Amino acid sequence: MTQLNIDPALASAIKNFQLPETLGFGNVMAPVMASCEYENGKWGELTLLPYGPITMYPTSKVLHYAQEIFEGMKAYRVNGKGPFIFRPEENYLRFNRSAERMAMPHVPHSIFMKSVFELTSYCANFVPRRSGESLYLRPFMFASEESLGIKPAEKFRFMVIASPSGSYFSxxxxxxxxxxxxxxxxxxxxxxxxxxxxxxxxxxxxxxxxxxxxxxxxxxxxxxxxxxxxxxxxxxxxxxxxxxxxxxxxxxxxxxxxxxxxxxxxxxxxxxxxxxxxxxxxxxxxxxxxxxxxxxxxxxxxxxxxxxxxxxxxxxxxxxxxxxxxxGKIAMLLREGLLAIQEGRVDDKHKWIAAVEPKTL
Ligand SMILES: Cc1ncc(COP(=O)(O)O)c(C=O)c1O
The missing domain is CATH 3.20.10.10 (D-amino Acid Aminotransferase, subunit A, domain 2)
Incomplete structure (x- = not known):
């Protein structure tokens, strides 16, 4: 079972955050992020901490050789329902397919899911509520090893950040x-x-x-x-x-x-x-x-x-x-059909949405 550490500064970061009226896409960042480091062939502790700058050396391999992968997924909370995360297992599987291609370690299921679900739990109040809006979740991993040698890194950092977002196109x-x-x-x-x-x-x-x-x-x-x-x-x-x-x-x-x-x-x-x-x-x-x-x-x-x-x-x-x-006649029918499932408004017969339990600190 993956242990989760909660940074002592997180409670006040969450308390002080206010969701702005205008969101756009990927501009506003939620006050929580998850982080876990990989070194000596194993994953370390998973921590939830306030969203903020991270420090890294200029020799971190990702800055030179682009050993980096990411995912994009969403949590919805419309009409007082949810949060619901849409098909997280698919993102997890694709993340690790990307990891293999880029010579990076697999992120264990428990670390990936715990990061995404716990972050969403503590950000439940920051999931925007109008139809089409959501909390955009961005898991990513990069080579943090400090060295200019062109070879696969052995040190990595996995993180998840989140952005309360409106529509992608203006x-x-x-x-x-x-x-x-x-x-x-x-x-x-x-x-x-x-x-x-x-x-x-x-x-x-x-x-x-x-x-x-x-x-x-x-x-x-x-x-x-x-x-x-x-x-x-x-x-x-x-x-x-x-x-x-x-x-x-x-x-x-x-x-x-x-x-x-x-x-x-x-x-x-x-x-x-x-x-x-x-x-x-x-x-x-x-x-x-x-x-x-x-x-x-x-x-x-x-x-x-x-x-x-x-x-x-x-x-x-x-x-x-x-x-x-x-x-888009058919496009708009499909869009409405898809959003109705994502927002929990209709029967989820394919079991695509995963409910998240809201949590406070
Ligand atoms: C290049 C590319 N193609 C397609 C997609 C759509 O994939 P998904 O529906 O999983 O978001 C994305 C976005 O993630 C993408 O970056």
């Missing part, structure tokens, strides 16, 4: 997000780290994010690295398109993150009677289907964004491919 993107088709850079390649949730994948997408923004788009769509032909995903979300009333999404492999929202949507859509097909999507086929009116909508999905309809795809040349349903 109001200016209501009515659908615009998506830029990135035809030059690649985010991931066969044999690479695309399926792992590691910081380097995101860093590799940032210059395209600048280009995307400068061209007036909101999100970048990545194509496969080899042929620049098959749709993969966005920088922080998976993608679905609706062709002839069927939901189509790229198969996940080692270049695409196996999204938990994606997985849940596949189940939910099938429950709702839709056909869902996982297959390669040729970008040229997709654009022709949009022009021909057979692809009527498309949407991005992920823990942070939930489900966000796509308004149009576009190219650097200025061409635009608007969707017939930019507000």
């Amino acid at each position: 109001d200016t993107t209501v009515g659908g997000i615009s998506v830029y088709i990135e035809r030059e850079n690649a985010r991931a390649f066969p044999g690479g780290t695309g399926y792992a949730k590691t910081g380097g994948n995101y860093a590799a997408g940032l210059s395209a994010a600048i280009k995307t923004k400068n061209l007036g788009f909101v999100q970048t769509l990545w194509l496969d690295a080899r042929e620049k032909r098959y749709v993969e995903e966005m920088s922080g979300m998976n993608i679905f398109v609706v062709i002839n009333n069927e939901l189509v999404t790229p198969m996940t492999g080692n270049t695409i993150l196996d999204g938990i929202t994606r997985k849940s949507i596949i189940t939910l859509a099938r429950d709702m009677g839709y056909t869902v097909v996982e297959r390669n999507i040729d970008i040229n086929e997709l654009l022709s289907e949009i022009k021909a009116g057979r692809c009527t909508e498309a949407f991005a999905c992920g823990t942070a964004a939930i489900i966000s309809p796509i308004n149009y795809f576009g190219e650097a040349t200025g061409e635009r491919y608007p969707l017939h349903h930019p507000d």
